[in-house]
Amino acid sequence: MQLREKLRHFGVIPVITLTQVEDAIPVAQALSDGGLPVAEITFRTPAAAEAIAAVKQALPHMIIGAGTILTLAQLHQARVAGADFMVSPGFDATLIEKSLRMEMPFIPGCATATEIGAAQTLGIDLVKFFPAAAQNAQAVIPAMAGPFPDITYMLTGGIGFGELNAYLSLPNVICCGGSWIAPTVLIDAGNFTEIQENAAATVETITRIRKGL
Numbered sequence: 338m339q340l341r342e343k344l345r346h347f348g349v350i351p352v353i354t355l356t357q358v359e360d361a362i363p364v365a366q367a368l369s370d371g372g373l374p375v376a377e378i379t380f381r382t383p384a385a386a387e388a389i390a391a392v393k394q395a396l397p398h399m400i401i402g403a404g405t406i407l408t409l410a411q412l413h414q415a416r417v418a419g420a421d422f423m424v425s426p427g428f429d430a431t432l433i434e435k436s437l438r439m440e441m442p443f444i445p446g447c448a449t450a451t452e453i454g455a456a457q458t459l460g461i462d463l464v465k466f467f468p469a470a471a472q473n474a475q476a477v478i479p480a481m482a483g484p485f486p487d488i489t490y491m492l493t494g495g496i497g498f499g500e501l502n503a504y505l506s507l508p509n510v511i512c513c514g515g516s517w518i519a520p521t522v523l524i525d526a527g528n529f530t531e532i533q534e535n536a537a538a539t540v541e542t543i544t545r546i547r548k549g550l
């Protein structure tokens with residue numbers, strides 16, 4: 338299965354920021370036990386690369402993305418750590434080209450028609466629309482579907498359980514991402530039980546949405 342289809346299958350990608358590497362495996366295990374064996378580990382902290390490597394080694398069934406990729410150095414670290422895909426908050430042609438040359442899927446942040454068009458020119462067909470809530474994804478995404486019928490979206494930024502139904506119903510949206518499932522405050526508190534419950538509740542919500550309930 339291609340990455341895009343795997344992400345579509347999950348419907349939601351937990352975005353996690355780790356203060357310490359030691360929390361990586363318990364958080365990933367909690368997500369997996371809750372039914373979401375997928376995560377984006379952000380490079381917002383120095384723990385990111387080591388955390389990705391630890392999870393990929395301990396839980397190789399999990400799909401792990403590297404988030405907040407802003408530099409070539411981070412791109413290389415994430416690749417060496419074994420990340421399955423890269424995500425950036427904004428559009429950077431150099432990072433995209435370098436990643437694709439390594440045959441590493443890259444999901445660039447795009448918020449305008451100019452950025453989406455530039456990403457498409459580079460061969461990208463899945464972009465991250467960020468920050469989704471603040472930029473009114475509900476109005477903007479349908480408007481983009483006209484000129485960019487082949488572009489699909491991962492929506493992130495300001496999303497919680499309440500927004501999932503509306504967002505996942507938008508044209509060409511394949512998944513939503515966000516920190517509400519495993520927020521740093523729960524990770525730092527070692528509350529992996531609540532993270533597992535959040536993951537399970539998310540899976541239940543997606544299942545209900547897909548059944549049209």
Ligand SMILES: O=C(O)C(=O)C[C@H](O)[C@H](O)COP(=O)(O)O
Pocket residue numbers: 352379404405406424425426467493494495496514515516517
């Ligand atoms: O790739 C990146 O640079 C990011 O880290 C952006 C994250 O996807 C959002 O910040 C998550 O948004 P919240 O769910 O509102 O916390």
